[in-house]
Amino acid sequence: EDVKLGVFLGFTGPLESLVANMAPGAETAITEVSESGKFMGGSTVTAVRADTTCIDSAAATAAAERLITSDKVSGIVGGDCSGVTTAALTNVALPNGMVMISPSATSPALSTVEDNGLFFRTAPSDARQGVVMSDIIMDRGFKEVALTYTNNDYGKGLADAFQAAFEAAGGKVTISTPHEDGKADYSAEVGALQSAGGEILVVAGYLDQGGKGIIQASLDTDAFDTFVLPDGMVGDALPEAIGDDLNGSFGQAPGSDSEGAGKLVEMAGDAYNATSPFSAESYDAAALIMLAMQAANSTDPAAYKEKVMDVANAPGEKILPGELGKALDILAAGGEIDYVGASNVELIGAGESAGNYREIEIKDAALSTVGYR
Amino acid sequence: MTMNRNVLYFGIMAVLLIIVGQFQSWNLSLSILNLCLISAIMALGVNIQWGYAGLFNVGIMGFAALGGLAAVLISMPPVPAAWAAGGGGVLLSALAGAATIVGCIVAYAKLPKGGIRTAIIVAIGVIGFFIMRGIFVPATDAIESVDAAKTGYLGGLGLPVILAWPVGGLLAGGVAWVIGKITLGLRSDYLAIATLGISEIIVAVMKNEDWMTRGVKNVNGLSRPVPYEIDLQQALWFQNLCETLGQDVVTFSSIFVKLCYAGLFLIVLLAIFWLSERALKSPWGRMMRAIRDNEISANAMGKNVTARHLQVFVLGSMVVGIAGAMLTTLDGQLTPASYQPLRFTFLIWVMVIVGGSGNNMGAVLGGFVVWFFWVEAEPIGIWLMDTLTSGMAEDSGLRAHLLDSAAHMRLMTMGVILLLVLRFSPRGLLPEKTGHH
């Protein structure tokens, strides 16, 4: 039997370059499982790509529709952006009883969305990240920050969460201003941010989008020299592109002490960049679906949706990327696993990642991990 | 001849949808159909403006967004806590704004012309603006902090969402009236960029005024004019129905829902089509064509060109607004960030031109054809790449690259289709019939 999984990400549109590393992440897991020969008594798994466009709900809905009703997938990895994910979930997945595990939709609103237990995410809600980021900044002794966010549900949600946490802890946000991604010029934003003042600049954006533009322009004009980088900004591409000037900037991204992330990077090799944001989460999302199927011994979403939390959390044997074959064996034998994966998956609440964060700092124009929270 | 063409093209369209139904799925086919219907309505709206009157409105996106806004304002339940926190303030600031405008108008009318008048008007405007903002900003801050993750806005009226369709039309029409008053003196591409700009402004407001629309946090869970699949799946009569039809309950429930939507949309489409067609074929349509052809001359022949432009601008925008409200209803959510000119303005224009501007049938056909390929271009692109690369070695770099690029082939496929249609029938698939009366 051949099982199909939908890889439902924004292959075109404003996040296309992030997705270039997310989709292979998910597909790595799929190939791994498929080639192990141990999945549900020797079934193979294939990935079917579909484009969310990240922004066009109608197109995303149609694509999800196609995945479920025409390609007959048994589970969906995706979507990527919170907006289209919500649309596809409520309009298509829910009525059709399809499981969706999103690697990257982090909007706090998704925690409470009505989902009949069909929706999970391997990314934590931004409500949590806001608190973590606030702690990190406070711990480093900064009391006054300027804040800019990418103007979408992710950026806004994260910025709100952060501002609330930071102000509750006694800090001051001098200005909170959105920026649009993919725009031609960010001089206006940088001018306003600099004028408002602040010791450092928090950039809740995307590293290859407006976020990078803002940082570049800030450095060029010497508006700020230290930046706080939340998940969407953490990736090798940024220090690579900007160089030594970024040294001293810090931030956090979902992730944990696990060796999982490193493993995935090894597995990815040169084919894609597994340290790119949400690449690891994509691998995990795909893995979780297949492991849950194995545990339920069924590809019927109604059956395996119950197993997702079980395989993701303790008790059981810890599973890292590259060990999916082992996990399948254990599950087939009726054993239990605690999937750790590339992003140290721990599902809480309504099925979202608990939110382990890796604190990073830029040193010598490269990311380095300085701790975990 | 044209009759045959109509039948032929719509026949082909039907066959395409059936093929999708048979080979992909009926669910997909129906959801394409639903979007086709909505697109057709939008295309009709644009056709009324461009095809009838030659108004180059590139602000479709804004009017569609206003329709979407109406859906939220009509159907979402009100948020009492938010109203308590800042509802009064918002109303008050609206009053202040209105008072400022009235003040300016009165000053303009009553005072003698000259520098002093200008100064006073500016003063009233500036002071009024700051008073308004002084009330407005704290009120909206208060509203937005009411459970921001879930609400943080005033909510709507909690009425049945279907009411939002006409209201969306009225809202879009009202705004169009104001815009038209300001911009309709502009010609061709100047009007185009002005309307484009205004539509960007409308969307920017929807994206940033969280107290009204939740901004980029989106409004989810709009109510529906048709039953929910989950409810159907549980309803006894529906299960029986499925049994008699020999259908799977889950699949058929979503098919059923889509059919309900399709029915509603079709009714709206037919009504608007009938009205448009009737108008076009009447002396009113002849007058509009004359205006489109030569404004100076039409004006000299006693036609009030400005008034007619405004009329047709408002009507067309209303139609787009209705379609916008329908679309948001179908989506079940309002995501202001999804209003992108490419999708909501250019694509609609492509529909009108590919279909045949000036011809209502053409606009409808354009809506169908273009939406169909907009959605199906992706699988077509992938299929194309697969076929192209099937001869290559499994591990060839080029093959991987080609397959990776398949998704981008969507735009490309779309472009190629567009260019081919325009090449082989430059005036659209169903060209306007000129010289007919």
Place this chain on the structure above:
Amino acid sequence: MELLNALILMANFVLVPALAYGSQLALGALGVTLIYGILRFSNFAHGDTMAFGTMAVILFTWWFQSMGINLGPLPTALLALPFGIAICAGFVLATDKLVYKFYRQQRAAPVIYVIASVGVMFVLNGIVRFIIGPDDQAFADGERFIVRARSFKEWTGLEEGLTIKVSQGITVITAVLVVAALFWFLNRTRTGKSMRAFSDNEDLALLSGINPDKVVMVTWIIAAALATIAGTLYGLDKSFKPFTYFQLLLPIFAAAIVGGLGNPLGAIAGGYVIAFSEIMVTYAYKKFVGYLAPGDWSPDSLLQLLGTNYKFSVSFVILLLVLLLRPTGLFKGKSV
């Protein structure tokens, strides 16, 4: 001292960036305005043509870099520019032959060209992403700064710094030169005049012995050159990413329209109007006023007229105001 600080602050955050951004828009708008002026349609594929040309330049730049050829302090891309222009021109001419020529023969309405250009835009979109991918590409090298804020502060002892990037300098100079050249070309040379004649009255141009094919060809070549130059300079200053080039289309059109379509001077003026209005209206004047105000007093509020989230809207409001006063733009553009 305080006054100097205030001035440098404005220069650093308003004047220099707006000049550079304005010039970038102007260079893009020149291409749009030229096509409109001569071939009489709004070319929506221009943004993607810029991306295509820049892509060609980048590929050559990489090649030169790999061979160790460079221009010292100047970016290698400048060396690659002529090659990029040649490729882009070739491509654009092919497009004309395959797409637009047919409509010219048909004497199609301008809107048909516009929509055809949307089709070309889609196709170009795909081609560029296909060849170079959707990602950011770095290709700038050489010296980055003419003046750097930190060094500036050290030299002058002022609190505020001033940055001028090499790319900004090149952009502004190029924009001015290109406009002057284009203006001279269109109004003073035989070929330039014949192009205007063609745009005015095609039939009569034929009757004057003007070769329409040549006019069209020259127009496209210049447009391709402009697109490539604009795209490359923009890419050097910011970054190259295909999607951004598509997004550039809107402000570019706004600039061309504010200035008056078909008029090169208008394109420049329009570029600056859009850039300055975006930046000045949304700038927070808090710090500026703080420097000027006596003593240590500084305002509490940001003194920002409108949030930067409305910066795009601001430029469109300005555009509207300009059009209401001058319906065909600052410099009396054409309208078809």
Place this chain on the structure above:
Amino acid sequence: MSFLIGENMTGGYGGADILHDCTIAADQGEIAVIVGPNGAGKSTAMKAVFGMLNIHTGRVMLDGEDITALTPQARVAKGMAFVPQTSNVFPTMSVEENLEMGAFLRRDNIQETIDQVYELFPILGDKRRQNAGELSGGQRQQVAVGRALMTQPKVLMLDEPTAGVSPIVMDELFDRIIEVARTGISILMVEQNARQALDIADKGYVLVQGRNRYTDTGQALMNNPDVRKSFLGG
């Protein structure tokens, strides 16, 4: 055989034929005038001679050479010039630039010719910097004729050059045309101011419904009562 001749031309704009076996010709130094009712096909015949319209039968000869297949530009290069009846100026170019465009193919100094045109139509000299689109109807017509004169052609074809010009300018124009013809240039002209035109014409054609109805010398046509009554307004 005449210097310029459109022989047995039959053709139209794609629909039904407009011209039927129509022949018009002018010899060197000769003024040939075409008259006829509105819609008779006079302008169409001119366009056919200039290659702006496909004729499926018949041919056009210039100086003994068959030029039927040449494009309009190529005919300009061969020394033909044409003033169309409508939209015959470049509206957003200045008067002077309009004239320069007339001399587009010339490589010699054109200033002298420009001065001659200004002498002929003094008003144009005054308005040399003004855009042609802003001129009055009659002034425009003068620009159009001036533009054609700039070519220094061997054959000059004028489609109603005097429509809308004042009597004094019309006289100047006809005077000039006679002068031009005297230098050996062939002139082919459509006119509704038919009597004045036939008065100076060596040869006249009356075209009706795309066919030659009468062909004779200018004087003979003027004296033909049928022609006078039906086509020259009595």
Place this chain on the structure above:
Amino acid sequence: MIKVDNLSKRFGGFYAVNGATLNIATGSITGLIGPNGAGKTTLFNVIAGVHAPTGGTVMLDGEDITGLSPHTLFHKGLLRTFQIAHEFSTMTVRENLMMVPGDQAGERLWDAWFKPNLVRAEELELRKKADEVIEFLEISHVADELAGNLSGGQKKLLELGRTMMVDAKIVFLDEVGAGVNRTLLNTIGDAILRLNQERGYTFCMIEHDMNFIGRLCDPVICMAEGAVLAEGTIDEIKANEHVIEAYLGTGLKNKEAKA
């Protein structure tokens, strides 16, 4: 009927009309002549509301109509034709005529939608009228042709035909004769006379054909450089030295030499 008082119109720094003062008597056929660029068309354009005047007033039957828009003036019975034909080129000749009458029920959306019978009856009426005009202008064979495909002269005829579709008070004709066959022009002249006598139209016409002017017009006004140069009967005008110098000229010089 029309009183133009000290009217002026400036383009840039140039006065195209410069203090023109004239009267058009009710029931007259007033001729307007003058050298090219004298400002005749501009004068028409200002009177008909196409351009706003720089100064001066225009009265229609004692009512100040300065600066009113063309469509308002149309409904007051003031019609005009254009020197450069402004036909609706993508509509047929018949449609060009049928669209003219104002206040058609079918031009109101509500009636167009919901009162088809009313509209149909009205259309029949209009069509009949249009066909009469077409017949009269001898363009029946092109009645269903697109107006854009007409010959230059035919367009001029259509231009005139449009004024015949309604009951006008005063009609401004800008060189209807230019490019029109002289035999047909005589017929048109007859029609103008008939409209003038039978229906009481007042005409004001710009023309360069002195025979035509002479046959129809009394009085004749000659403009030059934006102002009125002379006014009188045709014979007075023809004899006026200023007019001869500026406008009429003294005939061909080269003719004899040629013969």
